[in-house]
Amino acid sequence: MGKYSVDPLWSDITPLPTDEGGPNPLAAIAYSSEYEECMSYLRAVMAANEYSDRVLDLTEDLIDMNPAHYTVWLYRARCLFHLDKDLREELEWLNETALEHQKNYQIWHHRNLVVDKLDDCTGETVFIAQMFKRDAKNYHVWSYRQWLVRRFGLWESGELEFTEEMLREDVRNNSAWNHRWFVVNGREGVPGVKDPEIREREIEFAQAAVGLTPQNQSPWNYLRAVAKKAQMPLSGLKAFAEQYASLGRPDSVCSSFALNLLADILAEEIDGKEKAGQALDLLASKYDPIRKNYWEYRKGQLGLKSSTPEAMVSA
Amino acid sequence: MAILTNSAVRVEPRLDKARHIKYWTRCLKTYLPHHYTGNDSNRMYLAYFIVAALDLLDALDTASTGPERKDHVNWIYRCQHPDGGFRMWPGTDFGERANETNAQWDPANVPGTYFALACLLILDDDFKRVKRKQCLRWLQKMQREDGSFGETLVRGQIEGGRDPRFAYCATGIRHMLRGESAGCISLNGQLVKDFDVDGLVRCVRAAEAFDGGIADEPFHEPHAGYTFCSLGAVALLGRLNTPDDRTTSNLNAPAAPQSVLGWLVSRQTEFTDPDSSLDTEFRKTGVAPNAQHAEGEHVSSSRGDATKQPIHQDPGESVGDSIFDLLVDGAGMNGRTNKVADTCYAFWVGASLDILKCSTLSDQSAVRCYLLGKTQHDVLGGFGKFPGDLPDLYHSYLGLAALSLAGSHQVKALDAGMCLSKNARRRLPKMWEAWAVEDRTDLS
Numbered sequence A: 001m002g003k004y005s006v007d008p009l010w011s012d013i014t015p016l017p018t019d020e021g022g023p024n025p026l027a028a029i030a031y032s033s034e035y036e037e038c039m040s041y042l043r044a045v046m047a048a049n050e051y052s053d054r055v056l057d058l059t060e061d062l063i064d065m066n067p068a069h070y071t072v073w074l075y076r077a078r079c080l081f082h083l084d085k086d087l088r089e090e091l092e093w094l095n096e097t098a099l100e101h102q103k104n105y106q107i108w109h110h111r112n113l114v115v116d117k118l119d120d121c122t123g124e125t126v127f128i129a130q131m132f133k134r135d136a137k138n139y140h141v142w143s144y145r146q147w148l149v150r151r152f153g154l155w156e157s158g159e160l161e162f163t164e165e166m167l168r169e170d171v172r173n174n175s176a177w178n179h180r181w182f183v184v185n186g187r188e189g190v191p192g193v194k195d196p197e198i199r200e201r202e203i204e205f206a207q208a209a210v211g212l213t214p215q216n217q218s219p220w221n222y223l224r225a226v227a228k229k230a231q232m233p234l235s236g237l238k239a240f241a242e243q244y245a246s247l248g249r250p251d252s253v254c255s256s257f258a259l260n261l262l263a264d265i266l267a268e269e270i271d272g273k274e275k276a277g278q279a280l281d282l283l284a285s286k287y288d289p290i291r292k293n294y295w296e297y298r299k300g301q302l303g304l305k306s307s308t309p310e311a312m313v314s315a
Numbered sequence B: 001m002a003i004l005t006n007s008a009v010r011v012e013p014r015l016d017k018a019r020h021i022k023y024w025t026r027c028l029k030t031y032l033p034h035h036y037t038g039n040d041s042n043r044m045y046l047a048y049f050i051v052a053a054l055d056l057l058d059a060l061d062t063a064s065t066g067p068e069r070k071d072h073v074n075w076i077y078r079c080q081h082p083d084g085g086f087r088m089w090p091g092t093d094f095g096e097r098a099n100e101t102n103a104q105w106d107p108a109n110v111p112g113t114y115f116a117l118a119c120l121l122i123l124d125d126d127f128k129r130v131k132r133k134q135c136l137r138w139l140q141k142m143q144r145e146d147g148s149f150g151e152t153l154v155r156g157q158i159e160g161g162r163d164p165r166f167a168y169c170a171t172g173i174r175h176m177l178r179g180e181s182a183g184c185i186s187l188n189g190q191l192v193k194d195f196d197v198d199g200l201v202r203c204v205r206a207a208e209a210f211d212g213g214i215a216d217e218p219f220h221e222p223h224a225g226y227t228f229c230s231l232g233a234v235a236l237l238g239r240l241n242t243p244d245d246r247t248t249s250n251l252n253a254p255a256a257p258q259s260v261l262g263w264l265v266s267r268q269t270e271f272t273d274p275d276s277s278l279d280t281e282f283r284k285t286g287v288a289p290n291a292q293h294a295e296g297e298h299v300s301s302s303r304g305d306a307t308k309q310p311i312h313q314d315p316g317e318s319v320g321d322s323i324f325d326l327l328v329d330g331a332g333m334n335g336r337t338n339k340v341a342d343t344c345y346a347f348w349v350g351a352s353l354d355i356l357k358c359s360t361l362s363d364q365s366a367v368r369c370y371l372l373g374k375t376q377h378d379v380l381g382g383f384g385k386f387p388g389d390l391p392d393l394y395h396s397y398l399g400l401a402a403l404s405l406a407g408s409h410q411v412k413a414l415d416a417g418m419c420l421s422k423n424a425r426r427r428l429p430k431m432w433e434a435w436a437v438e439d440r441t442d443l444s
Ligand SMILES: [Zn+2]
Pocket: B342, B343, B344, B345, B385, B395
């Protein structure tokens, strides 16, 4: 006897078990009896379109065991709005559930619905900080954060500083770099890094991060993107790249990303193709051999012949 | 100094095919353990992994009998929705208590439909019981004005995120049920409209990120899974730009195929242990570690403020002679910049490269070594997410699929775009031809 079948509160409900339809169903799961019972009560109340407090409890129970159930979330939302429930309480429950099921997407969709309806985002960044403590790269949480910024216009409420804080903790957190790009460039109608002042600020920021961690692709990608969006010639980054990778000192390269950037800069120069080829050779043979085929392909695109193994050994 | 290429010294581990077959046969024939309960509503996709894996291992016919496979096919059709499309599992069907007012809680599901059709195809079903016209009409309603697709339709409202996974599944359904024709088609004498292909292409282009990868939505972080779904979708629509195209078309996607390629090859990484940090790499460069890299935890925090006090090291002093040229035993793929390798991304990245016709630009031998030497489970068969992890269905199937794309001959050839054997995909044109004849007869 399960907990619903012995509960007088549920005595009026005839549970509705799932019908697999025949022998040898695919991907059948060894459900616990608790789950099977909960599911058959859920099916019964959904079939009856019941919106009640006990239904809210039941959906909590089911979501805890199977958060990927795609209609139970919609059903719960309808129930909440129908009963005009306190949405703050819902958020509290969601906090616990999200911390427990980190990778679930539906939880965040539901949170969107609730916070949108509340029309108030108080406390959201505090909760997000809690989530980031567990996983600072959680995709759903970063996506939700972007939604919050747009929905509540939080562009200038410390969001840029927030990305700095996250990057101070982990300068390799690409999600935080991405969020910075969004904060700077994602707002409708703002010039972003096309504004020279902002461009300089962002270049300085990324260059400082490279200084801390030269072999960190995120700030290098960021630098390139700033240059591109600001329509600044890549050659403006040449001196900086050469601090970390110079053809004059082929044994002392300390960033493969600097070397790659240098190759792109050289390729744009008049008569620079051979030199670009040298940079690509260094990547293929020594500094990034896992991508050897790609560096060879890039040489091919410059109209240069790919290196023979002998040439690579002498590189 | 002598430089050896990685592949020259690598000894490639073997696929323990017998153990993998055993793993998947167990998944097919016995109940999945209770910890799959959280995936109860994804059962059609678990079913697809099981059937597709046994097919890749060429063991579908030996793992089950003809009558059993008929039962499997019947179960898939049991999940078909009366108004077209499929459910993910029978759990939303109210059976005898189904009526008009509770129909809202029992919608067809876009990924459920894709995986059901893919499963049927692998099981060599003739699609005769598929409600083709209803399914295609429903599919058209699953697209939003902005071109994106949702997961379910509930009381006229498209539910689910703006997620290229749904778009990918939608294009797969369209491909299987319509063939290669675009625009309006006639089915049993009735016109069935196409969905908005241009709108979907625009969605993909808009989500190309500043660093070359593709995200689920504009400004979100690019991700290898979303990159695959986006490329796969436009490839199935015949709207793909590849890096080797002389000119890229504005009607196609991605807008910057070279950037996507650069981002994809950057996914290959020797960092495979989620519990170790990248400190070793920092040591190689002579720079003091600034931060922990491991997913989900930061142990050390930074010294210095990246914004105000640039600490430029002197590159001249920082580098030893032998820093970068470590010999590695394989390198898998990560899903985002600066994350560790994970079995499934060997597929998402490998398949994306394959779709762009650039699969040899990654180090495929290193991918095979990573999968076979690090994440293959040597007792249970299957693959785990990270080295030493227990196998699960998702990583075990995508591991096999990735292995096929990386050039292993121990599994059947994979069609990257549909993530099933080439063999299975080749059955489609025959069905399209049969439908064409039927549809013509209906018209006359
Ligand atoms: Zn994975």
